Amino acid sequence: MDKEFVKVACSNCNLRELCMPVGLNAEELSRVDELVATRRSIKRGMSLFHNGEKFTSLYAIRTGFFKTSVTAEDGRDQVTGFQMAGEIIGLDGIVNDRHTCDAIALEDAEVCVMPFDRIEEISREVNALQHHVHKIMSREIVRDHGVMLLLGSMRAEERLAAFLLNLVQRLQARGFSRSELVLRMTREEIGSYLGMKLETVSRTFSKFADDGLVEVKQRHIQIRDAEALKRIVNPQVCR
Template sequence: MPRRVFQVADISRTARRTGARCSTCTMQRVCMPSGLSPDEYQRLDALICSTRVVRRGETLYRSGDAFHSVYAVRSGCFKTVVMHRDGIEQVTGFHLAGDALGLDGVSSDSHSCDAIALEDSVVCIILFDLLELLCREVRAIQHHVHRLMSSEIVRESNLMMLLGTMSAEQRVAAFLLNISTRMKARGYSPAQFVLRMTREEIGSYLGLKLETVSRMFSKLQKAGVLDARGKEVQILDRAGLENV
């Protein structure tokens, strides 16, 4: 069924249905392009038709669901997964506050994976038709959406390289460095953070067994580059971690 075509007037009506605002969000510098004018921020605020609370373990959308909206993670953390025919779950990504979700549905008008909350989370819901309309009128927004789509391609390429060419220890090190970099971009400590995902979920993402992931964490800790206590991680020697 074709998506409804929206007009500019729809954006004004949408603005009255939500209290969420891009212009005042703490994730603004991660989620949105910089240098927007007050008028452009107002139009962005109008795009958010509502926010949704997704409790830990709940699904934001499932594979096969019709695509209508993209989502900005306002707080919390999600994993995206695909299910193999034998019922085994494969984690394809972890999405932190400030990240976009749902772009997998653009190509076929239906989602290709499940998005599941790893903790109590909040997302902003943005109707894709309205976003496309604004992209035609505000070049900075159009460029930002293109960057988001490009980053998905880069993420997929990096994951293929990680799975195809790196040792188990290198995969775990690369994963931790990626989380560290993303934490820094959000204004948090890049050296000390809490992993919202389990070791098993990390293993699924990295193509490793749970036992291997645990063993690599222990190996990195013994090498003095990492201190891991449960989900709490402290990077003691970033250069050492980069050189694994």
């Protein structure tokens, strides 16, 4: 078994507890190894795929950090999500055989390319994979509903608090600190995601810092009082 092969196999990937192979047994895992056709490196600022581009594959993020965004006909765009290692992107492309959003690397990244016809093929044989794919898509739908709740019924402070808590929770699941994080995106990108202007994002960070909830040094964020942030998101809970 040469070194290169070891590197490519899902069964040996250090993300196997987070990524495509979650919950599969050894035999199923060996079938899933067939999924990954190639790897692809994307430099910071470059796109993994663009709106309108032909859809062929889903991508599992190995390293790096992405944003996805959709663009209205008049040019406005909206960040629809930030994705990190172990997460799957490209699901939007299935329905029309074309991607409907852009995926941009916010830092140098590497992804596993999984041709979708191969996913469907192996899904027919490996029930656990079939169900896992369904769960991944369902999870994305549930996540989107959460974002709608945030955009539709929360105020600026609540949105930013929810955003920080969500980010830090996902980072923690990947072995990072639960109180410290480095933002990979600009204030404008955060604002786009949260439906607010970059100035409002900046002001809200400053307010959190004044109130002692966080420490903000540009993109380095230290969470000082996670409980208080949670109370901001869920005012009711503190009564």
